[in-house]
Amino acid sequence: MTPKIHHHGATTGVTGSCHELRYPAPDAQNATGYHSLLIDCGLCQGDEAGDDGARANQLQIGFDIAPIQALIITHVHIDHVGRLPYLLAAGYQGPILTSTASAELLPLVLEDALKVGFTRDQRLIEQVLAVLRSRIIALPFGQWHRLDGQGGVVPLESAGEPPGSAPLIRLQRAGHILGSAYVEIDVPIDVPHKRQRIVFSGDLGAPDTPLLPAPQPPERADILVLESTYGDRCHEDRSTRVERLRTVIEHALADGGTVLIPAFSIGRTQELLYELEGLFHAHGQGGAQARPHWQRLQVVLDSPFLDP
Ligand SMILES: [Zn+2]
Numbered sequence: 001m002t003p004k005i006h007h008h009g010a011t012t013g014v015t016g017s018c019h020e021l022r023y024p025a026p027d028a029q030n031a032t033g034y035h036s037l038l039i040d041c042g043l044c045q046g047d048e049a050g051d052d053g054a055r056a057n058q059l060q061i062g063f064d065i066a067p068i069q070a071l072i073i074t075h076v077h078i079d080h081v082g083r084l085p086y087l088l089a090a091g092y093q094g095p096i097l098t099s100t101a102s103a104e105l106l107p108l109v110l111e112d113a114l115k116v117g118f119t120r121d122q123r124l125i126e127q128v129l130a131v132l133r134s135r136i137i138a139l140p141f142g143q144w145h146r147l148d149g150q151g152g153v154v155p156l157e158s159a160g161e162p163p164g165s166a167p168l169i170r171l172q173r174a175g176h177i178l179g180s181a182y183v184e185i186d187v188p189i190d191v192p193h194k195r196q197r198i199v200f201s202g203d204l205g206a207p208d209t210p211l212l213p214a215p216q217p218p219e220r221a222d223i224l225v226l227e228s229t230y231g232d233r234c235h236e237d238r239s240t241r242v243e244r245l246r247t248v249i250e251h252a253l254a255d256g257g258t259v260l261i262p263a264f265s266i267g268r269t270q271e272l273l274y275e276l277e278g279l280f281h282a283h284g285q286g287g288a289q290a291r292p293h294w295q296r297l298q299v300v301l302d303s304p305f306l307d308p
Contacts, residue, residue, distance in 0.1 A: 003187050003196055004034075005225065008063050009042060014229040015079035016044030020063065021198055023187035025165055036067045037167060039183060039200045039225075040074055043082025043113075061090040069147055072169065073098035074202025075180035076105045076266065082113055085128055088135075095151050096135045099171050101179030103138035105266070141181065144170045164188075168195075175205030175215035177267035184218055196222040203227055208238040210274050242275050249279070253293045265303060273301070 003023045009016030017040040025035035065087065073081055073096060084096070084106075098106060107129050114125050137153055139145055144156040146166040156168065165188050171181035183200045199221040207214040218224075236244075252259045263269045276299055283294040 002189050003198060003223075005198070005223070006063070009044060009083075010079075010227070013044065014227075015042060016083075017042040017074075017080045017202075017227065018083065019200060019225060020068070021185060021187065021200075022067065023167060024190050025067075027165065032067060034067055035069045035167075037169075037185060038068050038071045038087075040080040040202065041071060041083045041087050042080040043078050045079055045082075061087055061092075065090055065092050068092065068094055069167075070094050070153075070169075071096045072183050072185075072200075073102055073106065074174065074183060074200065075177055076102050076109045077177065077203065077264070078109065078113055080202065081106060081109060084110060084132070085114060085118070088128070088131055093151075094135070095137050095147075095153065096132070097137050097139055097145075097153065097169060097171075099179045099181050100138040100140060102181070103136045103179075105179055106136060107132055109266070139169070139171050141171050141173055144168050144186075172218065173213055173215055174202050175207075175209060175212045176203040177205075177264075178212070178270075180205065180212075182215070182218070184221075198223045198225065201226045203229065206235065206238060210271055242278065245272075245275055246279055246283075249297065253297060269301065273299070 003021060006020040006022065007018070008020060009018040019039040020036050021039065022034045022036040024033060026033070061083070071084070071087065071092070071094060073084075076098075096106075110132060111125055111129060114128060119125065139153070145153040146156060146168050148154050149166065153169070167188070168186040170184045172184065174180040174182045180202060182202050182204065185198050185200070186195045187198065188194075189196050197220060199218050201224070204215050204227070205212055248259055251257070261272060263272055280294065280297075283291045
């Protein structure tokens with residue numbers, strides 16, 4: 001067989017990312033002749049909870065998990081990781097590969113998701129998180145690894161042997177949120193000594209993001225699976241967005257109003273606070289462009305998990 005890609009989400013909307021890459025494996029125990037890698041296991045959110053198996057009220061893992069050798073997480077937004085507890089509940093016992101920063105964030109994000117969607121029973125949550133932590137393997141960016149066939153990975157230089165039928169996996173910076181990656185995967189094909197490179201983009205960031213380096217393009221790809229949440233839109237110029245934010249705040253300060261900003265808890269919120277800090281620095285007390293009314297400005301960050 002040649003590698004095949006099956007999408008278990010994000011096919012009728014932009015959330016619920018979950019892609020399965022199947023590749024030939026002569027030693028497969030499952031008589032199917034293939035193994036697979038799962039790239040992300042996200043929750044379908046909002047009105048887009050469609051009929052592609054990812055809807056929020058229909059969370060069963062509706063595909064065979066036996067061939068899956070590893071789950072690779074591109075980043076920890078819930079539309080890329082939210083079905084992971086269901087995958088574990090379905091019996092998945094393989095490794096969870098992700099970047100070093102995402103490995104730190106993943107238990108925190110899923111703890112929140114479990115509290116929202118499942119239970120406030122902290123003991124139960126801790127049990128799930130313990131299983132999760134035992135499966136996570138943090139991979140550095142820019143380093144090829146191969147699966148060792150025993151639930152682990154080996155950096156390619158120290159493998160000391162050709163990868164044989166094992167897939168090779170490399171994470172690269174995606175510039176989307178802290179720890180975000182796109183994934184390059186080299187898999188064997190049914191032509192001896194030949195491989196194909198498949199690249200899964202995850203969510204990609206744009207240049208001029210204040211807290212993250214810009215994404216670097218991949219060297220090459222035989223197949224590119226590109227997420228395109230905003231593919232049909234032109235973003236406003238990012239280089240002037242601080243000025244637009246300043247204008248909105250100035251307007252609210254002038255008429256005694258309030259600015260409400262809905263923002264993703266990971267990524268957008270930190271960027272906004274960073275930009276606001278810069279504005280305070282420029283216009284607040286003692287700044288070179290100090291304006292008295294900026295001293296009246298309060299910033300309130302609301303979160304359901306800011307427990308007292
Ligand atoms: Zn994202």
